[in-house]
Amino acid sequence: MIKMNLRSQSTILMFLLLFTSIAHATPVVPFTKMADGIIIYPAQQYPGSAHAVRLQVINNSIIRVTASPAKEMPQVQSLVTIYPTTQTSGFTITNTANEVRLATPFITAVASLQTGAVAFFDKAGKQIIAERAAAKQLLPVTFEGQRSYNIIQTFETKPGDAIYGLGQHQDDVYNYMGQQVTMFQNNTEVAIPFLVSPNNYGILWDNYSITKAGDVREYLPLSSLQLFAKTGEEGWLTASYANDKTKSDDVVLTRAETTIDMEFVNDSKLKLPAEFKTENGSVTWQGSIASSFSGNHKMRFTYGGYLKVWLNNKLVLDRWRRAWNPAPALLDVAMQKGQKQSIKIEWIPEGSESYISLKWQEPVPTADANTFSFSSEAGKHMDYYFVYGKNIDEVISGYRTLTGKAPIVPKWAMGFWQSRERYKTQEELLNVVAEFRKRKIPLDNIVLDWFYWKENDWGSQEFDAARFPSPDSMIKVLHNQYNTKLMISVWPKFYEGIPAYNDFNKRGWLYKRNIADRQKDWVGPGYTSTFYDAFNPEARKAFWNLIHSKIYTKGIDAWWMDASEPDLLSNVSPQRRKEQMTPVSAGLVAEYVNAYPLQNAKGIYEGQRSVDNNKRVFLLTRSGFAGSQRYAAAIWSGDIGARWHDMKAQIAAGVNFSMSGLPYWTMDIGGFVVENRYERPTATDTEEWRELNTRWFQFGAFTPLFRVHGQYPFREVFNIAPEDHPAYKSMVYYNRLRYRLLPYIYSLAGASYHNNYTMMRGLVMDFAADKKVHSIGDQYMFGPSLLINPVYEYKERRKQLYLPAGSGWYDLYSGKYFAGGQSINVDAPYETMPVFVKEGSIIPFGPELQYTSEKRADTITLFVYTGRDASFNLYEDEDVNYNYEKGQYSNISFTYNEKTKQLTIGERKGSFNGMLTNRTFRVIWVNKNAAKPLDFEQAAATTVRYNGSAVKVTQSNR
Structure with missing residues (x-):
């Protein structure tokens, strides 16, 4: 026991009274309320901890979390988010001595007043995910002589959770739980820092620096x-x-x-x-x-x-x-x-x-088995959005609430595109289109790849007159004679010394390290080049003005924005990429490096709409970022290889990209780079090449954009195989089937804008309750009805696949019924890929077409797959302009009631110029006990003459 005399006790008492007086005089404020949320000042501090954590209510389903290394929040304008910052109401704030709760009608965020760690709960009080305590790190670093921060956040989730999205990657991984995803823009790799979970949440990580997600431990x-x-x-x-x-x-x-x-x-x-x-x-x-x-x-x-x-x-x-x-x-x-x-x-x-x-x-430590993290190289503060919904569609809708809607692509873009590297002359390009029309193979778009300019003139945007003597006339022939659109390749690249380079250079709009390094490219003897600074708004305008005056005025229909990572030099390290881009006008290149493709697309989208607001902008770009969809940007998977494994890897790549919130994705059908054995093939190699292209073509017909491209051998159907070969027959069949499906596909495009829908869907989006589908990444849904099962093994003639539980399934071609919740082994002959239709589906098929604008979809054949209630919404507008933004479009609802056996064709809602006021619907019933093949010539059970008023049709045969 310690004994104290009276004097000692009195001294201690006076000290305590003084301390209490000071404490009452300067109280510690653990948090402050704001109009849209709260700011917390965590009591516990450690190296790299946040000094302030802000929670903001964006809407009832979205909460933003920002964390600052100082008491004040940095004022940083996001390039990604564009939601209105209106005052929010309808949430409550309560607190105890240890935590503060921010609650909307749908979600609650609970933050520790000690650590600032945040946990998210649903309206029933069940935890969804939580920041790991003391795992928030903002570690000071220096770039370009300025302060920035490494930013790391770890989340804990439920056992069995899964992670999808995060852009497009080539690891052939579907569920990223326990995996590492590096977000660094590169040829074939697209960084989108948004993920979704089958537990119906998403996280948008608002940071443009080089970032790792998932298991972020170093390799x-x-x-x-x-x-x-x-x-x-x-x-x-x-x-x-x-x-x-x-x-x-x-x-x-x-x-x-x-x-x-x-x-x-x-x-x-x-x-x-x-x-x-x-x-x-x-x-x-x-x-x-x-x-x-x-x-x-x-x-x-x-x-x-x-x-x-x-x-x-x-x-x-x-x-x-x-x-x-x-x-x-x-x-x-x-x-x-x-x-x-x-x-x-x-x-x-x-x-x-x-x-x-x-x-x-190393193996994942047991303690980290149910965690995932984000780790970003640079940023002024931590910034992310927690998004919740009833399903993944609602979560993706939340992402687009934050980052912008996806404009509807022109209808022609949903038809077939022919491309190769490359059409070297005007005559060659026109001859290919003429051959398509001669053979009656549907086609909507021909693509002119790089190098239509003179060899030493990259960036001039001038056609080489020796090879393209009259590009204006060429485009008119394509439009007027062949009803074909032209997409052209545009790079953000300039050769040193050409007039456009000199103009941009004198204004300080170019990255100059490549010039200083005397880095030459691969063309001819090699030429020194660089890229423009797309972060500079004046440079973006100037780049648009250049391609507008040189190209757009000739009648070009769409832009192919290649090398938009930016790929100043291929296969460089992240450090060298940053050096090549320094300085960047927006700030520290380390903080902005991944956002280049977003800004590059912004310039062209805004530029075209400023001069021609009646023609839909359409961009195909090799890279993108969160928010790219609002600039009409579709992404393709880059210069992939032409091997069977590469084809398989595109399934997970495309599905995860689509689940990242961007609806329009495509790939080089057939693969881009080709083994030497296919360039100088034996008879055996030729047959494998034909089968590879056939299987890839079958898969590609059921992706958002249907596009063939690659190096030699030439990729036109008639250059792959002769007319009597099964490869030729199969590719033409699926091409024509794609055009028959246009009423279905274009309706999905309409839903992607109006309802924030996703066309290419991981099975988990529609069958989350079936745990088996959480790791199935080689099958997917194309829209609400079609289960796509690509064949990606050479000489595979039987396909093992899984039919998700919760629905029955019909074979698309035969109409045969299968129960769901089972694995089956089905025929996969050379000519066909297994496709199944979900029980309770209505699919509208249109007429046979040679190009999308050949005629309006009259007559439409409705295949009604019974067994469950079904619905579908037929969306139509003017196909090529922006009048849909003004409300000029129509919807016709189809609903089937299994109990009454009745199909209702609803009253038409809305109108637009050129709309069919009267049309014909042919109804074909497909039943468990009455299979009907996919035959468009078969007699309809009922033919309906429709004038816009509701019509009911009762199934007469079972």
């Missing part, structure tokens, strides 16, 4: 594993270099290596031995690996050329990618602590610039 170099040489020595793998790839045992050099790290441009030139000849050589790494951890180890390869990997003498990876365009590959490796696994890695590069790297990641 480690190969040397971090325990390595053993081919001969058993510990500490390295045995690397063998052969200069003849056909004789891997003809080794010119063997050496010990602990890393495989040639991921970026010029790495291989610096790190490969001088004795090795990449043009015809091969490298093999052999030995064993071991780990002190048990569990799943993720290996991530980046490769150009041929890559094969064996584990324990079993081939587990076999990939190829053209060397200039490297690709990623993920490999899950189950390892037991201390147990060796033999490994063999064989790499055959192509050319002097080649890529190969291997990194790995």
Whole structure:
């Protein structure tokens, strides 16, 4: 026991009274109320913690969370969000000594007054997700001599949760829970920092810097594993270099290596031995690996050329990618602590610039199994939006509330596009279109790829008169004679010294590092070039004025905005990309690097609408960002490879991209870069090439935009196979079926604008209650009715697929009925891809067309797939202008009541110029016990003459 005398007690008492007096005089305020929410000042502080956390109510389903490294919130204007900042009401604020609750009628955010950590609850009081306590980090860093912050936030979620969206990536991963997604704009990689969950929430992370999402732990170099040489020595793998790839045992050099790290441009030139000849050589790494951890180890390869990997003498990876365009590959490796696994890695590069790297990641710690994080390199503050809904559609609708609606694409864009790299002359392009019309293969758009200018004139936007002597006349012929649109490639790139370069340069609108580096491109002898600064509003206007005066006035219909990452130099490291873009007019390049494609699209969208507001803008761009959809930007998946695996990877890539909130996505059907064996094929190679293109074409017919493109061999149907070949027949069949489906597809486009709908849908969007679909990424819904099952294995003639529970299913072609909730093995003959129709569907099929504007959809055949109540809304407008924004459109509702067996064709709502006031609907019933094939010539059960008034039709046969 400690004894104190009276004097000591009196001193302590006086101190306590003084402290209490001071505390009452200057009270600590834990939070303050605002018109739209609260600001919290966390009591606990640690290095990198937030000094202020703000919660704002955007609407009843969206709460914004920002965190600042200071007491004040930085005033930063978002490039992503455009929602009106009106005063919000209808929420309540309550607090205890430890927390404050911000509640709307649908969601509640609870923030700790000690740490500032926020948790989100539904209206029943169940936790949805929560920030991990003390996991909010704003760590000071310096870029360009200025203060910025590394920003990290970890969330805890429920066991079994899943994560989708986050843009478009080539890892062939559907559910990103437990995975790492790097958001850095690159050819084939598109960064969209928005995710959704089957638990009906989404997070929009408003940051444009290089960001990791999911499992953000660093990938480690190969040397971090325990390595053993081919001969058993510990500490390295045995690397063998052969200069003849056909004789891997003809080794010119063997050496010990602990890393495989040639991921970026010029790495291989610096790190490969001088004795090795990449043009015809091969490298093999052999030995064993071991780990002190048990569990799943993720290996991530980046490769150009041929890559094969064996584990324990079993081939587990076999990939190829053209060397200039490297690709990623993920490999899950189950390892037991201390147990060796033999490994063999064989790499055959192509050319002097080649890529190969291997990194790995430790097993996920048990404590982190149900977490995901965002980690951004730079920002002034943390800023994200929590979005909640009854389903994923409502969550995506919330994303578009924040970032803008997706304008309806012109109807012709939903038809078939023909493209190749590239049509070299005006005559060549017109001859291809003429051949389509001669063969009666439907076509709406022909694409003119890069290099229509003179060799040394990139960025001039001038046609080379020797090859395109009369572009104005060419476009008129396309429009007037062939009823075909022309899309043209426009790069944000300028060759040094041309007039446009000089004009932009004197105004300070160009990135100059590439010029200082004397970096040459790949054209002819190579030319020094750079890109314009799309963050500068005056530069954006000038770029639009350039392409307007040189190209748009000739009658161009749409823009292909290539290399919009910006790809000043391909395959550079993130650090070099930032150096190439420094300085950027918006601020620190580290803070803005990923937003370039958003601003580039903004300039052209706003520019065209300023001069021609009666013609829909349509942009196809190789990269995008959150908000790109409001600028009429569709995204394609870049210069992908032409292998079966590459085709499969596009399914998850396209579905996740669509679930990122941007509805219009496409890909190079057939793949862009092609193995040499297809350029100089044997008979066997030719047949595989034809089958690959056929299967890819079948898949592509059921994506938002239907587009063929690639390097040689030429991609026109008639150049792939002769008329009597099943490849030709199948591709023409699916092309024509696409045009028959236009009333259905265009209605989905209308719903994407008016109702924030998503056309290409992960199964989890419509069948979230069926846990099996949470990890099925090689099937998807196209609209509400069609289950698409691409065939992506060579010579596969039977397809194993899953029919989601909660509905029955009809085979599209035969009308045969199948129960849901089961895996089935179905026929997949060369000519057809399995497609199923959800029980309780109404699908409108239009007439056969050669191009979308050939005639209005009269007559429409309604296939009614009975067994459950069904509905569909037929949307129509003027197809090419913006009058729909003014309310000039129509809707005709179709509803089927299973109990009464009655179809109601509802009263037409709305009108527009050129609308069909009278039309014909043919009704064909498809029943469980009365299958009907997809035959448009078959007799209808009922034919309805419709004048806009409601009509009821009763099913007469069962």
